[in-house]
Amino acid sequence: MKLHPLVKEVLITAEEIEQKCLELGQAVSNYYLNEYPVQENTILCLGLLKGCIPFMAKFISYLVGVECETEYMVVSSYFGGVKSNGVPQILLDLPIPVTNRDILLVEDIIDSGKTIKIIKDYLTLKGARSVKVVTLLDKKAGREVDLIADWYGFDAPHVFLVGFGLDYNERLRNLPYVAVADTEKLKKWHWGAKK
Template sequence: MKKHPLVKKVIISKKQINKKIKELAKSIEKYYYDEHQDLNQNTVLCLGLLKGSVPFMAKFIEQLTKLECQTEYMSVASFEGNIEATGVPRITADSNVDFSDRDVLIVEDIIDSGRTLKLIKEYLFGKGAKSVKICTIFDKKEGRKVDLHADWYGFDVPHKFLIGFGLDYQERLRNLPYVAIADEDKIKNWQWKKLK
């Protein structure tokens, strides 16, 4: 794929992402399958947070060869098309799944402030989840505003505006197969049009 004009610098390639997802899946599978003997029906509930988690979730679950998984999604708003989070996150589309006595693995694209995942983790325990773990492909530790840590993560990323592999600008660019630092100077006057 040709580099998008809004890309300032690619920091993680498609090849690196795919390799890391395989490693994460094997580590998580080992935890749940080999070490977590009381896992109900050998099934973990993988909960993706829309919309950014979709590329990661799709590649991640196909790497689970020993472990049964159920997939579910919730939508939480905090950025709403902006470069930075706009405030307190809120659940905009809840799940109908019964979380009681379930082992839930939140599958997320990135942890930034941590507010969204803190909210969801507390919400799931409030719904009776037996355990709640977090797996994110990207971890922006410099942006953290609350005490929250991923149980598994793929890459440390800089405190910059990132696009690609689920990370968006105005709901676009999630389809880029790599992760890049966005060119914020170009974004200021950017108009969406057909690329040459």
């Protein structure tokens, strides 16, 4: 497989991601099936756009015996670049009421944890019965708040990652793997047609 020129190394392959999504789907399904009677086990899978899309699509296909609805929010603290500006903002709110709902926040990566913590608190204030978190990647070294994912796929190193939903200025999300970005090349990279 030919790597994108902005990729320094592949950290997690497409095959490893597939297997981990299967495992996470089974673990989450088992939790909700054991926690609630069958009639009440509909969960609301809430994806945080845009990075969640590849992971959420694969992950929910492995939820077995659990009914799920899907909704999305847009929350950002990056606005381009490689570092968070530290102030998460809700750009698109949840369009439905969440009172007495069991919500599963689906995220591609947790870094500082600020965004997820704010959204968890927000959903609780809006009356959610429970708010759990599943993430493909957990960058614990970057954590700045007291937050632990209920389920996560892989520990992520404290480097800038791209692929499988993770972006640089909205690009590279479609890579089928998670990779370490070549930040030196990013500094002088010019997008557009080759000359």
